[in-house]
Amino acid sequence: MTLIQLLLIVGIILLWRLYAKVFKNQFLGKIVFVLLFLSGIVGVIFPDLSTTIANFLGVGRGTDLFTYLMALIFYASFYFLYAKIEQVESYQTEIIRKLAIRDAEFLQKEQK
Amino acid sequence: MSIPSQIYVIVPCFNEKAVLRQTILPLIDLQLKVIVVDDSSTDLPKETIEDLPIFYLRHAINLGQGAALQTGMDFAKQQDADIVIHFDSDGQHPAHQISELIQPILDGKCDVVLGSRFLQKESIQNIPFKKQILLKLARWVNGIITGLWLSDAHNGFRALNKEALGKIRLTENRMAHATEILSLIKKANLRVKEIPVTISYTEYSMQKGQSIWNAVNILFDLFKKRWL
Numbered sequence: 001m002t003l004i005q006l007l008l009i010v011g012i013i014l015l016w017r018l019y020a021k022v023f024k025n026q027f028l029g030k031i032v033f034v035l036l037f038l039s040g041i042v043g044v045i046f047p048d049l050s051t052t053i054a055n056f057l058g059v060g061r062g063t064d065l066f067t068y069l070m071a072l073i074f075y076a077s078f079y080f081l082y083a084k085i086e087q088v089e090s091y092q093t094e095i096i097r098k099l100a101i102r103d104a105e106f107l108q109k110e111q112k
Numbered sequence: 113m114s115i116p117s118q119i120y121v122i123v124p125c126f127n128e129k130a131v132l133r134q135t136i137l138p139l140i141d142l143q144l145k146v147i148v149v150d151d152s153s154t155d156l157p158k159e160t161i162e163d164l165p166i167f168y169l170r171h172a173i174n175l176g177q178g179a180a181l182q183t184g185m186d187f188a189k190q191q192d193a194d195i196v197i198h199f200d201s202d203g204q205h206p207a208h209q210i211s212e213l214i215q216p217i218l219d220g221k222c223d224v225v226l227g228s229r230f231l232q233k234e235s236i237q238n239i240p241f242k243k244q245i246l247l248k249l250a251r252w253v254n255g256i257i258t259g260l261w262l263s264d265a266h267n268g269f270r271a272l273n274k275e276a277l278g279k280i281r282l283t284e285n286r287m288a289h290a291t292e293i294l295s296l297i298k299k300a301n302l303r304v305k306e307i308p309v310t311i312s313y314t315e316y317s318m319q320k321g322q323s324i325w326n327a328v329n330i331l332f333d334l335f336k337k338r339w340l
Contacts, residue, residue, distance in 0.1 A: 093175055093285055097183045100149070100169040104187055107158075108165040 005044050012040045036073075118194040119214065120145045122184030124177050125201035129155040133164075138207035139199070140164060147187055148201075149180040167191075178289025182282040189277055196277055198270045204311050205269045213271045216305045223276040223302040226262065227269035227309035235310040243313070257334055258295040260304070266290035267311050276302050288333035 016037050023029030043050050043062075050062025059065045121144045125132055132148070139146050146166040150157055152174040161168070169187060171180065181198055188196045195214055199205050209227070216222045229235045229247070239247070250265030268290060272280065279300040284292040297304055 089285070090283065092173075093179050096171050096173060096175060097179070097186060100171050100183050101187050101190065104167055104169045106165070107162050107168050 001045075008044045009041060012037060012044070118145075118192060119197065120147055120184075120188040120191065120193040120195070121197045121199045121210075122147050122149065122181055122188065123199050123201045124149045124151060124180030124184060125153060125157055126151040126174065126177070126180070127153045127155050127157075128201040129153065129157040129160055131203045132157045132201050133160045135199075135201050135203045136161060136164060136166060139210075140166070142207065142210060144197070144210070145191075145193075147184045149184045149187075151175060151177070151180040176284075176286035176289075178282045178287070178292070179285040181289065185272075185277060185280070185282075193277065194274055196272050198268055198272075200268050203314065204267075206310055206312070209269075209307075209309050210271075212307055213269065213309070216307070217271055217273045221303070222305040223273050224297055224304045225271040226264070226304065226306050227267055227311075228262065228264035228306040229267055229309065229311055230263040231306060231308035232310070235308060238310055238313065240313055253331070253334075254291050254294055257291060258298050260294045260298045262294070262304075263306055266294070267309070269309055269311070276300070284333060286329070286333060288330050291330070291334055 016033070019033045019037075020030075023033060043066075047062065050065060052062075054060065054062045054065035057065065059068070121139050123132075123136060123139075123146060125148060128135075136146055136148070146164075148157075148161065148166055148168050150168065150170040152171045158168060158170075167187065169183060171183065185196055195217055197210060197213065199207075205227070213225050213227060216225050229239055236244070247265045251262065254265055255261040270293075276297070279302065280293060280296045282289045282292055282296075
């Protein structure tokens with residue numbers, strides 16, 4: 001095993017801990033990341049395997065296949081995060097609205 | 113003019129202190145109930161209206177005009193409103209035309225009345241040329257997106273009856289709510305009518321109003337809503 005392989009495996013394990021936290025409550029998310037995690041480790045230990053798979057899929061090199069997959073994963077993550085932010089914003093709106101209505105006041109201080 | 117008592121005018125405001133009071137005064141003269149929704153203005157508009165008989169609600173953080181209108185509508189529902197009117201705080205909307213705006217609802221002919229700038233020649237001449245082109249484009253976008261073809265894009269001057277108030281719930285916090293409301297009207301099968309109104313374009317309102325570039329933002333919000 002070369003040094004880079006060792007570094008990559010340590011990196012993947014650290015990332016795994018992060019993703020496990022993010023997807024704590026999502027079954028599908030967990031499955032996806034278990035698969036990604038395993039394929040990452042396998043890919044690092046057997047680098048030639050990725051080229052074999054790439055060839056099978058009609059892509060020249062394993063590195064290229066990896067790049068395409070990364071792009072897909074990046075967009076998917078972006079989308080999920082965006083959806084999450086939207087959801088949090090709508091909760092926030094509801095809370096702010098409830099507070100505003102609860103604290104509504106009728107003005108007109110001693111006038112006349 | 114005789115107006116039934118449960119008519120509420122919702123005035124969302126964000127940093128409009130300079131004109132808020134003069135916008136509200138004619139509404140009070142008409143004996144309408146006014147709900148000011150302060151969308152977390154930083155210029156503390158409350159100071160200028162403290163002596164007026166109105167409801168005052170304040171968002172703890174700035175959410176946008178759509179959110180402010182919905183807050184006002186929720187509050188109006190709680191107050192058992194029969195009709196609500198959306199009214200801009202910058203003084204663009206004609207208070208004297210409110211009676212015409214709500215008449216079709218009082219007659220039971222429709223659920224929602226929208227003000228239109230394009231039903232009368234005089235009111236069209238009133239619109240700056242650049243704005244006219246933008247509005248025509250916006251009208252097409254609205255028609256395509258919502259399926260509701262109107263003579264005007266939105267100018268924010270509208271009246272809703274109780275049924276519409278119950279069926280419409282705005283989720284677009286920012287400016288895209290104006291198109292969202294049209295698709296909600298269409299989906300809920302509410303009866304709509306447009307009446308001619310004159311919107312005044314003062315220097316103040318032009319400065320504060322929606323810029324052409326903002327249209328891009330609105331388009332993005334709408335696109336997102338529909339396809340993302």
